[in-house]
Amino acid sequence: MRAERFTGTVTRTLVASLLGVALLGGCSATIPTDPEGTLDRVTGGTLRVGVSPNPPWTDLPEGTGAEPEGIEPDLVRDFAETIDADVEWTAGGEEDLMGRLEDRELDLVVGGLTARSPWSSHVALTYRYLETVAADGQKELRVMAAPMGENAFLVELERFLLTTEVRP
Structure with missing residues (x-):
């Protein structure tokens, strides 16, 4: 039996x-897929990126029409080129930008974020693209923020970040 x-x-x-x-x-x-179709929409279209000032990662020069500068804006422009996308920048504070990312008004947020970001339960953080050491000797794992659940977009971005050499 x-x-x-x-x-x-x-x-x-x-x-x-x-x-x-x-x-x-x-x-x-x-698989992976994007419930909201982010990767399909931005490929050959417009990548909406929020940028919060945090030199040398991101810097917002003064002047009308001035584009963000720094390590992360350069990475974003290079990534956008790989998916044939134009970049539309939105400058602001981190809290405002993360809210807009959650509301799907933005596709990506940069601003010198680390893996210890308090936003990690609200947005998807990329795999670290660079490890740095803070002034206090603590390791900092540098990441970017994307909308939660948009996994095809996140995988494409991470694939780019993992194959790109980044120097602070």
């Missing part, structure tokens, strides 16, 4: 697994 119970359990598990694979195989879904 134990053998029959075991065989029945194995058979049901195997059938359920095969059914799951068949259903996934029959779907045209791609």
Whole structure:
């Protein structure tokens, strides 16, 4: 009787697994995916980026029409080039920009963020693209912020960051 119970359990598990694979195989879904279509929208379109001043990572020069400067704006421009996107910059404070990112008004926020960011429960932080050491000797893992759940966009951005050499 134990053998029959075991065989029945194995058979049901195997059938359920095969059914799951068949259903996934029959779907045209791609993984990772963006529920809001961020990567599809920005590819060949416009990447909306929030930038908060935090030199040398980000700097906002004075003057009408002046574009952000610094390590991260340069990275963003290089990334945008890989997906044939124009960059639309929005300058502001970190709190305002993170709120706009959560509301999907922005696609990305930069500003010298670290992996210890208090925003990590509200937005998706990229994998670290650079490790630095703060004045107090603590390690800082540099990241950027993207909308929560937009995984195809996040993977494309992380792929770019991981293959790009960044120097502070």
